[in-house]
Amino acid sequence: MADVLTFTKRGIYCAAGDFYIDPSKPVERALVTHGHSDHARSGMTRYLATRSAKPVIQHRLGPNAVIDTIAFGETRQIGDATVSFHPAGHVPGSAQIRVSVKGEVWVASGDYKTVDDGLSEPFEPVPCHAFITECTFGLPIFNWTPKDILARQINDWWATNKAAGRFSVLGAYALGKAQRLLTTVNPDIGPILTHGAIEATNIVLRNQGITLPQTIPVTPELNVHDHPGALILATPGAMAQPWGAQFGPDVSTAFASGWMALRGQRRRRAMDRGFVVSDHADWAGLNTAIRETGATKVFATHGYTGSFRRWLAEQGYDAQIVATDDPADA
Amino acid sequence: MKAAADLFARLDDPTGPDAKIAALLGYFQTAPDGDKLWTVALLSGRTPKRIVTANQLRAWAIACAGLKDWLFEDSYRVVGDLSETIALVLPPPSRHENHSLTHWIKTIKRLSRMDEETRKSAILNIWDGMPAAERFWFIKLLTGGLRAGTSESLLIRALAQLTGQDEPAITYRLNGTWSPDTTTWHNLIEASDPQLALSHPYPFQPSQQVENIADLGNPAEWQATHAWGGARCQFILRGGSHALWSQDGALITDQVPELAPLRDFLPDGTVIEGALRAFAGDAPLGADAVHARITRKKITKAMRAETQLVLIANDLLEHDGSDLRQSTLDIRHKHLKNHLTSTPDQLPLRLSSAVEFASWSDLETQRQTARTAGADGLLLRHRDSPYLASKTMRWIWNAPPLTVDAVLIYAQAGPQSRANLFTEFTFAVWNGQTLTPFTRTSTGLTDADLAELSTWVRKNTQSKFGPVRQVTPTHVFEIAFDDIHASPRHKSGVALRFPRVLRWHKDKPVTEANTLDDLKDMRATYG
Ligand SMILES: [Zn+2]
Ligand SMILES: [Zn+2]
Numbered sequence: 001m002a003d004v005l006t007f008t009k010r011g012i013y014c015a016a017g018d019f020y021i022d023p024s025k026p027v028e029r030a031l032v033t034h035g036h037s038d039h040a041r042s043g044m045t046r047y048l049a050t051r052s053a054k055p056v057i058q059h060r061l062g063p064n065a066v067i068d069t070i071a072f073g074e075t076r077q078i079g080d081a082t083v084s085f086h087p088a089g090h091v092p093g094s095a096q097i098r099v100s101v102k103g104e105v106w107v108a109s110g111d112y113k114t115v116d117d118g119l120s121e122p123f124e125p126v127p128c129h130a131f132i133t134e135c136t137f138g139l140p141i142f143n144w145t146p147k148d149i150l151a152r153q154i155n156d157w158w159a160t161n162k163a164a165g166r167f168s169v170l171g172a173y174a175l176g177k178a179q180r181l182l183t184t185v186n187p188d189i190g191p192i193l194t195h196g197a198i199e200a201t202n203i204v205l206r207n208q209g210i211t212l213p214q215t216i217p218v219t220p221e222l223n224v225h226d227h228p229g230a231l232i233l234a235t236p237g238a239m240a241q242p243w244g245a246q247f248g249p250d251v252s253t254a255f256a257s258g259w260m261a262l263r264g265q266r267r268r269r270a271m272d273r274g275f276v277v278s279d280h281a282d283w284a285g286l287n288t289a290i291r292e293t294g295a296t297k298v299f300a301t302h303g304y305t306g307s308f309r310r311w312l313a314e315q316g317y318d319a320q321i322v323a324t325d326d327p328a329d330a
Numbered sequence: 331m332k333a334a335a336d337l338f339a340r341l342d343d344p345t346g347p348d349a350k351i352a353a354l355l356g357y358f359q360t361a362p363d364g365d366k367l368w369t370v371a372l373l374s375g376r377t378p379k380r381i382v383t384a385n386q387l388r389a390w391a392i393a394c395a396g397l398k399d400w401l402f403e404d405s406y407r408v409v410g411d412l413s414e415t416i417a418l419v420l421p422p423p424s425r426h427e428n429h430s431l432t433h434w435i436k437t438i439k440r441l442s443r444m445d446e447e448t449r450k451s452a453i454l455n456i457w458d459g460m461p462a463a464e465r466f467w468f469i470k471l472l473t474g475g476l477r478a479g480t481s482e483s484l485l486i487r488a489l490a491q492l493t494g495q496d497e498p499a500i501t502y503r504l505n506g507t508w509s510p511d512t513t514t515w516h517n518l519i520e521a522s523d524p525q526l527a528l529s530h531p532y533p534f535q536p537s538q539q540v541e542n543i544a545d546l547g548n549p550a551e552w553q554a555t556h557a558w559g560g561a562r563c564q565f566i567l568r569g570g571s572h573a574l575w576s577q578d579g580a581l582i583t584d585q586v587p588e589l590a591p592l593r594d595f596l597p598d599g600t601v602i603e604g605a606l607r608a609f610a611g612d613a614p615l616g617a618d619a620v621h622a623r624i625t626r627k628k629i630t631k632a633m634r635a636e637t638q639l640v641l642i643a644n645d646l647l648e649h650d651g652s653d654l655r656q657s658t659l660d661i662r663h664k665h666l667k668n669h670l671t672s673t674p675d676q677l678p679l680r681l682s683s684a685v686e687f688a689s690w691s692d693l694e695t696q697r698q699t700a701r702t703a704g705a706d707g708l709l710l711r712h713r714d715s716p717y718l719a720s721k722t723m724r725w726i727w728n729a730p731p732l733t734v735d736a737v738l739i740y741a742q743a744g745p746q747s748r749a750n751l752f753t754e755f756t757f758a759v760w761n762g763q764t765l766t767p768f769t770r771t772s773t774g775l776t777d778a779d780l781a782e783l784s785t786w787v788r789k790n791t792q793s794k795f796g797p798v799r800q801v802t803p804t805h806v807f808e809i810a811f812d813d814i815h816a817s818p819r820h821k822s823g824v825a826l827r828f829p830r831v832l833r834w835h836k837d838k839p840v841t842e843a844n845t846l847d848d849l850k851d852m853r854a855t856y857g
Contacts, residue, residue, distance in 0.1 A: 140397055141405045141418035143462065164352075252349075261418065263342070263466075264410050272345045284422075307404040314398065 004099050004106040007322050012108055016101040017081030021108045033110025034094035035060055035175055050085050053093025055204045056175060072121060088112035089123030090279050091176030092205060098126050106130040107293060114285035117180050125292035132299040133290055136280040137258050138308035144282045150275065155186045157254060157273055162190050162229030167247045169232045171239045171255040174198045176279045178233050179205060179212055181256055187213035191230040195238045333361055334369060334431040335464040341481050354488035363515035364432035371510050372476055373485045378435055380474030381442040384412045387469060390450055391416040413475060417466035420457050427459035438471060493519060497579055502529050505581045529573040531564040532647050535717050540727040543690045553659060553713050554685040554693060556705035557726050558605035558642055559617030559813060561624055565602045565641055567593060576624060585624045586639050588678045595673040599651025604643040614704045616815040618827060640678040643670060647717060655717035700729035701856050706812060731810035732852055733832060734844040738805045739765055741787040743797045752784045757809055761846040765803060768822035768849060774831035806838040807831050814853050822846060824853050
């Protein structure tokens with residue numbers, strides 16, 4: 001039987017339906033798992049994404065991008081392929097894409113996490129013959145902090161800083177991570193300020209009905225010192241730039257990422273604190289997700305592919321590596 | 331152990347000293363006395379004996395997590411620390427037992443008396459009750475690797491703030507061979523100790539660098555002696571016992587056992603300020619030999635055979651039990667001289683002899699040759715000044731640095747924050763037809779120099795070794811340094827103290843750089 005999906009220079013390709021999944025080069029028809037820039041790129045003639053992923057993708061790609069939408073679980077015939085989108089739990093609207101051709105079912109996971117973040121549609125295992133899995137954190141050293149402990153860690157850090165008259169500057173990616181932090185922290189502690197890139201995403205998500213706590217965007221007109229002890233959500237890039245200097249020397253800095261599980265990474269970031277929070281699956285999450293698909297064939301992409309493939313092969317899977325040269329978000 | 335693990339993590343975070351002291355204070359204000367005592371012990375390097383090796387723990391963790399050896403190795407390569415890898419790969423705990431730090435240390439001691447099988451199942455059981463963040467520190471405790479390095483001085487500052495004592499008092503209390511088994515928190519930190527007050531040093535008189543010697547006024551009003559590079563210290567003899575404090579607040583009595591015999595020859599109630607110098611027999615050694623000795627925890631016979639420390643006395647701060655600091659330098663110096671002339675010559679105590687001069691230009695000549703005497707320069711003090719005056723009465727006039735012309739041969743990329751720049755440079759001198767590296771520095775180069783050099787390095791790289799690039803020998807720099815001494819660990823056979831770039835000789839050809847023989851001559855003259 002011919003492969004349902006193949007791996008090309010332009011991305012994951014389905015010959016039966018003549019479309020690509022998360023292509024890296026301009027193509028006619030792109031099925032896009034979610035709005036992160038290593039998945040939703042500009043230059044495609046037509047896009048297909050979930051209804052809840054579309055607003056962010058449109059915001060990022062501009063008004064001229066032609067984006068069709070599909071509901072989670074809805075099937076659609078494209079050429080000889082039947083496709084459907086299923087929650088990946090990564091960011092709001094993020095999907096795994098199921099492609100079925102003549103009874104053979106393949107699933108491309110995109111980015112995913114198995115724990116419910118209370119914001120994204122929770123991950124659902126999709127039975128399939130072949131599963132294309134990311135493995136950004138595909139080593140047994142990555143085991144995420146339980147949600148309640150994480151919330152306590154961040155709230156304690158913020159409250160302590162506030163009591164000492166310091167700002168708390170927390171670095172996080174604009175889409176997904178930032179909003180997850182917003183719904184994790186206790187907004188009663190104090191005001192929450194946001195960097196423009198994060199606030200722009202907040203607005204898009206609020207418009208599609210997602211509830212986020214009140215935030216104050218940091219604009220040139222805003223005097224940040226009117227909000228003493230505030231929590232400031234910043235993109236990693238902004239923290240390093242002059243933007244970060246406006247809060248003065250009396251700040252505590254922290255970064256939220258799966259990489260913060262590693263002491264060496266925490267020290268390299270040179271932040272005061274590192275919180276272990278990721279929108280990708282941890283070791284247990286990856287293993288559980290793969291097992292629950294029932295797939296016998298697994299393709300590892302994005303991450304520790306060498307180690308993870310070998311591990312899967314030893315677990316009895318027909319495991320292969322998909323080479324990509326794109327840096328993944330984490 | 332949660333509170334202790336949190337504290338260790340905060341001390342381990344790349345934060346500044348204030349945040350670390352705040353973390354220490356927060357911990358000491360809430361932890362039970364037993365835990366506080368153990369924390370002080372651990373942070374001052376008094377770790378319990380190692381009862382298992384990291385490799386044993388590694389094997390147990392691999393089995394417990396159901397991993398393969400190769401997968402653990404792959405993980406270890408990413409993590410970079412064995413204890414941390416073990417802590418991270420273990421399956422999540424099934425329960426959380428929050429016992430005190432003291433409880434875990436007692437448990438570790440009990441484990442040491444068990445056979446290996448029992449010990450293994452006990453440790454696996456303990457791991458199953460601990461989150462990864464605590465496991466990491468627990469594993470460090472098990473393997474005897476919990477060292478907090480630089481935090482001992484922060485610990486002293488925090489304890490001083492906590493208890494309202496001053497730092498020398500805390501330093502004195504933490505000194506010595508105590509362990510939590512032989513004392514209590516109260517006895518170690520809080521109980522009054524008559525010897526404590528007796529061992530107290532005086533604040534050191536601050537000094538300033540001379541910029542324009544004529545500003546000091548009339549030369550006849552000033553006393554000049556050599557300024558020695560070794561550690562400035564106070565020798566205190568009170569109540570029949572002695573203490574030696576370095577200027578940076580360290581109690582180094584046990585590091586300089588040579589000075590113990592002074593007790594038998596100096597009267598009680600004597601405080602001498604001076605500098606330590608190191609000798610090998612009659613041959614003077616550099617300041618680094620002093621430093622190497624006083625930063626050691628234990629001094630062995632071999633170390634004493636290798637280097638002998640001598641106190642070069644500069645000042646007398648206490649005389650027959652009375653504070654002499656308000657007296658003039660001339661009076662203090664007279665008493666000091668009397669002490670020294672009445673003690674036997676073989677004692678490791680000498681007077682820093684006065685440098686005679688009639689005019690500033692006269693003294694300038696002496697400054698030029700100060701390094702031949704093994705000094706860093708001259709120390710100038712006003713003859714009528716008290717030890718602590720409202721304005722500076724203690725001036726250091728540095729001798730001109732030693733310099734060589736050297737060729738740039740390697741450049742190293744900066745840390746992540748300055749990744750586009752090369753920020754460490756290795757310099758070489760001629761050894762026949764080859765260039766021998768002898769020092770590495772970036773001090774003295776301006777940001778503009780760094781930018782210009784970095785562009786040049788990128789275009790003139792011959793080969794790369796990790797972050798280091800070998801460049802075509804092209805540029806000559808004048809390298810200044812304060813001291814040079816023999817060092818078998820270096821390819822060149824010499825090591826420099828405080829090397830820095832004085833200037834970039836853009837017009838000098840590499841053939842005109844100095845030679846290794848020049849360096850060796852300098853070592854013979856100044857080392
Ligand atoms: Zn993503
Ligand atoms: Zn991604």
